[in-house]
Amino acid sequence: MSSVDHETQHAPSAESGPPGYYEIMEIAVRELLIEKKLIGAAEIRHQLEVLDSRSPALGARIVARAWVDPAFRTRLLARGRHTCEQEFGISFYDDTDLIVLENTDRMHNLIVCTLCSCYPRPVLGLPPDWFKLKPYRARAVREPRAVLAEFGTLIPEHVEVRVHDSTAMVRYMVLPRRPEGTDHYTEEQLAALVTRDTMIGVVEASTQRSNA
């Protein structure tokens, strides 16, 4: 990818213009901590490796397993963090809990963090930029159906929308509904249908590739 493409894709969020107030503060604090030998550059690099090792592909494997294994699904919904730790070897390095929320034909779950950008990083990696920006954070709790519609997700009137605002200790991941016509799919093929956005709850899993 050329640097021009890179800038174009990230234009609204960062990487252009002078560093902001908090960015400068973060650099200053980090350099001070290193200078005073409270943490080392190697620890920071290692933590980045921890973060980079987590991605929606992990969550997708969990979802696919839940679709094919009802006993696993039950354990996952009852004890999200514990089940991911025990059965997928996923560590919760940030010491958050995880509640997995199942979408059904009567209930649709949507995840937001109105205060900041709490996100189930251990299982999904870093949140998308829009998840961290104020329009999504403010509107998801105020007019969830309008927000969902903008993602192309139309929720029937009789379906209950549950908006989950993550704050202190608990993070959420949505277990989307398994798409129709996937009975013959392998677990691996199913995992390929599970995108990041389906696990945030802004879209439903589908066998149709979107062009977005």
Place this chain on the structure above:
Amino acid sequence: MDKASQGAASIVFATGEQPLFRAGDRVRVRAHMPIGHYRVPLYLRGKIGVVESVITPAGIDNEQEGFGHNAGSRRHYYRIAVPLTEIWSASAASVPANSPVTAVHDRLYIEVFENWLERPA
């Protein structure tokens, strides 16, 4: 019955050891407006919801921890559900059928520490 619950009748718990609320209880989020960073969103303060579950084990109060006060103290922590109509002051009747914004049965779920909850009158 396990040993812990067999002994329960004679055990006296220390203050704060047992959760004050249980699943199904109606609770109001306190309308406190302290200065600083708190984990209870402003839009929920003063709103009434229902306890969905008590999160166990009790969690470290990260509001206190965040300010460097009393770090390590544990508080009971609740998952509560609040109707969106309660939060945004719309009466259920004022939400039109097939509203593109919200439906009367839509709800918000959130976790709140015990010190932020009270029993509505």
